[in-house]
Amino acid sequence: xxxxxxxxxxxxxxxxxxxxxxxxxxxxxxxxxxxxxxxxxxxxxxxxxxxxxxxxxxxxxxxxxxxxxxxxxxxxxxxxxxxxxxxxxxxxxxxxxxxxxxxxxxxxxxxxxxxxxxxxxxxxxxxxxxxxxxxxxxxxxxxxxxxxxxxxxxxxxxxxxxxxxxxxxxxxxxxxxxxxxxxxxxxxxxxxxxxxxxxxxxxxxxxxxxxxxxxxxxxxxxxxxxxxxxxxxxxxxxxxxxxxxxxxxxxxxxxxxxxxxxxxxxxxxxxxxxxxxxxxxxxxxxxxxxxxxxxxxxxxxxxxxxxxxxxxxxxxxxxxxxxxxxxxxxxxxxxxxxxxxxxxxxxxxxxxxxxxxxxxxxxxxxxxxxxxxxxxxxxxxxxx
Numbered sequence: 001x002x003x004x005x006x007x008x009x010x011x012x013x014x015x016x017x018x019x020x021x022x023x024x025x026x027x028x029x030x031x032x033x034x035x036x037x038x039x040x041x042x043x044x045x046x047x048x049x050x051x052x053x054x055x056x057x058x059x060x061x062x063x064x065x066x067x068x069x070x071x072x073x074x075x076x077x078x079x080x081x082x083x084x085x086x087x088x089x090x091x092x093x094x095x096x097x098x099x100x101x102x103x104x105x106x107x108x109x110x111x112x113x114x115x116x117x118x119x120x121x122x123x124x125x126x127x128x129x130x131x132x133x134x135x136x137x138x139x140x141x142x143x144x145x146x147x148x149x150x151x152x153x154x155x156x157x158x159x160x161x162x163x164x165x166x167x168x169x170x171x172x173x174x175x176x177x178x179x180x181x182x183x184x185x186x187x188x189x190x191x192x193x194x195x196x197x198x199x200x201x202x203x204x205x206x207x208x209x210x211x212x213x214x215x216x217x218x219x220x221x222x223x224x225x226x227x228x229x230x231x232x233x234x235x236x237x238x239x240x241x242x243x244x245x246x247x248x249x250x251x252x253x254x255x256x257x258x259x260x261x262x263x264x265x266x267x268x269x270x271x272x273x274x275x276x277x278x279x280x281x282x283x284x285x286x287x288x289x290x291x292x293x294x295x296x297x298x299x300x301x302x303x304x305x306x307x308x309x310x311x312x313x314x315x316x317x318x319x320x321x322x323x324x325x326x327x328x329x330x331x332x333x334x335x336x337x338x339x340x341x342x343x344x345x346x347x348x349x350x351x352x353x354x355x356x357x358x359x360x361x362x363x364x365x366x367x368x369x370x371x372x373x374x375x376x377x378x379x380x381x382x383x384x
Contacts, residue, residue, distance in 0.1 A: 075122040156188050199245060239306050262277065278319060283309060285314070
């Protein structure tokens, strides 16, 4: 007996099960090919796009639906309500559930007097109307827009319930896929995810939806657009913000550090970032690593290369294991001893009106801190 008390399958049973699985896979593949061939034929014949035809042929939402049987009373009630609304102004017409009780009582009496043949005719009329509605091709995309709105509203409710149950953070963005559709961007972002977007990329959730919609409509998902040309200082700021956001994220995940409590230190990167926190910025696209390479000090071509690597995800933060960290420390110590400077200390400066040099008041991990090699003599200060 196998674990759990179930009998072990014989070789013949395993063979039959495998044959059934292969048969099912083959039938599904054949049906998929026939479906695509039919959709392509319809698109070419009627000069429509494959996306439009696929939307019209979509059947997944109907496969498990249970349909109500044709109802003679519903058909009769709808007919009588239309008769009552003929003389009523638009905006003040009756709907199911708003008809006065005296009118409903008259309908029930009239319906009760119908013969079996008359009720059968009403049922047949209901069936025909349903079939005509289902087979009609919706040339307007208003139905797509309504479907999008209803579905997203339902998803929002489920996501809110999930957040309450698990405490997770969620970000959902839904936009139209082409210019022929009408739906507006839909963005659902939890509070902390919204704060992260603001801190990491300085954007609002609605802006993300608009940008994604612009890309989807203009490119149709075929290829990524060329990076937009922007001022050099904006490129520098984007690189710094992306690097800082990545550092915040990995330190929060590894050490539960609050966002923004550790600033990126380019001047003393190895000591103040790598060795102190056990993290490394991998994939730096320039010949030297992040040490002493603040984006604000780089040439424009180097800044663009760094920006491209950060956007593509090639340059990103990674955590070092204890073994990797110890090896890194030993390597840095060896480089420092051989004259290949790795560690730097903050420069000293004179207080205003004093001839004695004093240490700078800026912290070691300040992103703009200017530092000199450790162990090197300070330049003598001269009185003015």
